[in-house]
Amino acid sequence: MSPEDRPEGRPEDRPLVVLVGPPGAGKSTVAALLSDALGVPSRDTDADVEALTGTTIADLFVTEGEERFRLLEAQAVRDALAEHRGVLALGGGAVVREETRAALDGHVVVFLDVGLADAAARVGLGSSRPLLLGNVRSQMKTLLDARRPVYESVATHVVLTDGRTPDDVAEEILSLLA
Template structure:
């Protein structure tokens, strides 16, 4: 959250002139509900089921850039599907992530103390992100366009 996945995916789609999808947007479009409403009304596990299905559908039918939500790779079936494609981990440190997400509105897992929630998520997820990534790009103190340029260089 706040790494810039959604933003940078859009920039890469423009640069490469390919379609872009974002699993959060796909879930909102297919359910007609906002992500935060799904979490609050139906719970995180239901959201993760929808998310795993959205990743699988996108990987099967979409040829372009795909932005995942920050928790998508917590599901083993998603990690397995990603094994065959280039996966870029956008690394962000606590301080930049906190600045970027602001009050965390629209990000249900940040409810409460945003800083301590982000720290806990980064601590528990970083090893998983590293395990699925084929490439890692640091984003701290860098503009989305600079991050996108690095990825273009890495995947050229």
């Protein structure tokens, strides 16, 4: 999407679209498809945190704890919102911090909604996601129930991903951005 194709009034210094949603929603996969279709780069704040710390998020949770991770994540989101001009995927829990929700104001935010069955199937039972250790299905239900209203509160658009391919989801988002 060239600058002249952007929606009127859209600041040039923002991501084209920000994807939010729980683990298993397909944020990273859909971000890559959107970036290819739009001819812009994609960025994932979880990858940014891992690059900054030189470790996986799962290991970061173990060695430094969730609060430290959330601080690093909030900084990664602030940096990406200020610097990135393409498609941005946020980590599943990024929106739990008020400062992140406030920073998303004025951005085009798409909540990739996913039901429990699809989310659990996508993350798998041997999940390396720190907040889903133990009974993945039970943890995922708790997480979805708690976060769904938060995702909805920051979303410009909601796109259901259940039973759909990433290509289908990306196509719907492209139509919303047109």
